[in-house]
Each structure stands twice: as C-alpha cells, then as structure tokens.
Amino acid sequence: MEVDGLGESKIGEIIQERDRGGNFNSLSDAMNRSGLHRDDVENLVTAGAFDSMVSDRRTALWEVGLLYQPVGAQKTLGFPVEQDMGQLPLITDWEIMLSEYRTMGIHPTNHFMAYLREDLPNVASSQDILGLENGAKVTVAGLVIRRQHPSSKAVFITLEDEFGHISLVVWPKVFELFQAVIKNPVLKIQGFVSRKEGTFNVVAQYIESIPITHPLPTARDWK
Numbered sequence: 001m002e003v004d005g006l007g008e009s010k011i012g013e014i015i016q017e018r019d020r021g022g023n024f025n026s027l028s029d030a031m032n033r034s035g036l037h038r039d040d041v042e043n044l045v046t047a048g049a050f051d052s053m054v055s056d057r058r059t060a061l062w063e064v065g066l067l068y069q070p071v072g073a074q075k076t077l078g079f080p081v082e083q084d085m086g087q088l089p090l091i092t093d094w095e096i097m098l099s100e101y102r103t104m105g106i107h108p109t110n111h112f113m114a115y116l117r118e119d120l121p122n123v124a125s126s127q128d129i130l131g132l133e134n135g136a137k138v139t140v141a142g143l144v145i146r147r148q149h150p151s152s153k154a155v156f157i158t159l160e161d162e163f164g165h166i167s168l169v170v171w172p173k174v175f176e177l178f179q180a181v182i183k184n185p186v187l188k189i190q191g192f193v194s195r196k197e198g199t200f201n202v203v204a205q206y207i208e209s210i211p212i213t214h215p216l217p218t219a220r221d222w223k
Contacts, residue, residue, distance in 0.1 A: 013034070013035070021033055024053070026053055027045075028067055031067055045057055046099045046103045047100060058090065111160075114162040124139060125161050126159075126160075126163045126164040126165060129193065133193065134195040134196075136192060137191075139188065139190045139191075141161070141188040142159030144158070144185055153171070155169075159187065168201065168202050168204050169201045174207070181208060186209065187207055188208050190204075
C-alpha cells in the first residue's frame with residue numbers, strides 16, 4: 001500500500017527521523033521534523049496516517065495550511081493555531097473513502113460498493129448470484145477493475161463489490177450500443193447468468209453507469 005507522491009526515499013527519511021527523535025506526538029511535530037512538502041503531508045492526512053493525533057481529517061488539512069512553511073524557510077516560533085481554526089463540518093465516511101482511493105488506490109476500512117448498496121434496490125451482489133441457475137435474470141453493479149477484449153468477439157469485464165468479483169460477458173451487439181458507457185468506472189448491468197463448461201458469467205444485456213463525482217482507481221483494460 002503506497003501513498004500518492006511518497007516514494008521509498010521519503011518514507012525512509014520519515015522513519016529515520018522517528019528513530020532518531022522518537023515518535024511524532026502531533027501533526028505540528030511531524031511536519032517540523034519530517035521536512036515533507038505540503039502535498040505530501042496532506043496526502044498522509046488524507047490516507048489516515050495522523051488519525052491518532054487529530055480529531056478529524058478535514059480539520060487536520062486546515063491545520064496543515066496554517067502550519068506549513070516551505071522546506072528551507074526560516075522556522076517561526078511554535079505559536080498555537082487553535083484560535084485560527086475554522087468551524088468545519090466533520091468529514092463523512094463517503095469523503096474518507098473517496099479520498100483514500102485517490103491517495104492510496106484502496107479503502108482499507110470497507111469497499112466502495114458498501115456505501116452505494118442501500119441506494120441500489122434489487123441489485124444482486126457477487127455473493128447473491130452464486131446460487132442462481134443458468135439463464136436466471138439478474139442485475140449487478142460494481143467498480144470496474146478490468147476490461148479485456150481478447151481475440152474472441154466478446155468483451156470481458158470484471159466488476160468488484162464488497163463481497164468479491166463479478167465476471168461479465170458483453171457480446172458485440174451489446175458492446176456497440178454501450179461502448180461509451182463501459183468506459184465509466186462504476187457500472188450497473190442487467191443480464192442473465194451463464195453457466196457453461198464450469199464457467200460462471202453474467203451476460204450483459206443493458207449497461208448503465210452510476211455517476212460518481214470524484215476520481216476512482218483506473219481499471220486495468222485493453223488500452
């Protein structure tokens with residue numbers, strides 16, 4: 001698991017400083033001793049690295065803005081910043097999830113689809129569909145983690161939800177209708193179960209996107 005923008009050298013410097021001067025005891029202490037750039041500190045806050053030191057990540061990001069000084073700048077006296085802190089709404093689980101996807105590519109606490117599930121009535125999970133018979137109609141949804149277009153005519157898509165993976169087959173006529181929609185990161189598919197020669201897939205008949213306003217991990221696909 002990596003945090004966006006933090007390579008091995010920066011991580012090594014943080015560990016060396018911690019070993020030399022002891023554990024960081026506050027966000028301010030970590031910023032002063034680590035020498036990290038503002039973007040790196042903000043990404044660490046967003047990834048939850050300072051959760052044991054701060055009350056809320058949104059408030060912590062505000063504090064970073066008040067405390068940060070460019071690397072090499074003359075150090076100022078460590079005056080408290082509490083009087084300059086704004087009254088900010090607490091960060092939501094949804095915002096935490098999206099920001100962790102942005103900075104780390106994963107959300108360790110839960111899965112993206114767990115937050116959408118209650119707003120997707122009549123949508124089966126990857127766990128629900130395992131007991132369905134061949135030909136059963138079904139609607140599924142998930143985060144696209146893979147798109148493949150091998151030498152066969154079909155396009156294969158793998159969705160991920162909070163319980164596992166869903167393998168989709170998209171035949172040429174359906175692909176022609178929905179090829180623009182398929183490029184979206186979160187899809188909802190109506191189709192039917194196909195059990196053939198030991199394989200299990202959902203054959204797509206209708207595809208729509210679930211709109212998400214924040215960036216999510218890019219699928220590994222044929223491009």
